[in-house]
Amino acid sequence: MTTMTEQATQVYSVFIRATPEQVWDGITKPEFTTRYFYGTKIDSTFEPATPYLSVAADGGETLVDGEIIESDPPRILRHTWRSLFDGETAAEPPSRVTWEIEPQESGVTKLTVTHDQLEASPKTAAGVAGGWSYVLSGLKTLLETGEPLQG
Template identity: 30%
Template sequence: MNAGNQSEATPDVLEFEYDLAEPPEKVWRALTVPELLAAWMMPNDIKPETGSRFAFAGLDTAIECEILDAEPERLLRYSWREQPGDAGDPFDSVVTFTLARTVSGGTHLRIVHDGFAGKAMPAVAMAGAGCRLSLGLQGRAKPVAANIPNTLLLAA
């Protein structure tokens, strides 16, 4: 596993890239099977079909999402709308996962969460879900990025 690198992007974008030993099929499952996604993110009812709506059960409020693009084992993009309690305006952003098979049969994973415009709190909440990429190496994985949870790739 190569450690993730946060690229230099615009101030309202979080962007990470990883080279994973696991094939795109396994990474896709970790991103799109509700039980597997819940293990590292939050409870949800995701259906990886363009146009479908789903929600994450956030700590204080539900996070409403809509699948904008879904190409199995290649691309998953969804809107992320988080309505703070009494804090004011909703937080609207877009999360994109791009998967590409590497020459060794693993996956190059690129994650982009854009639309922050100075509202970093949801990124911090997302980071609280795990902060480590495990790949089944319980207790041995090094932290690689703030918004990569520790059980992302435990999918079969």
């Protein structure tokens, strides 16, 4: 896993033994996201200009909201991101998340997450800095083993 620590742009990459389609499903289907993405389900049609929501798995509060900017399954997903779980982060302007899925050799896929446009959102930048490595590790473990990172 690689990390660029520049606060305004954070880049994380991971290689996963899975097809691009499996990785796409892993980042877009609630039955996967609830098992590695802090117990949240992603709610979206993934059509441009539609909402992107990260909702507590129990159907409770929306923790992240945004809007789909670009969606090209299973290659790229780009959306805005506004953290709502804290009053200070909710008051900041939205940032942007890009998921890039690239097939590699031997059944491996490279997933790169770029979280940028964080210049005016320092609380969000600090909050997501440690989170993306955990999320991507959880996705990799789930897709490769069928089990979540933590039981």
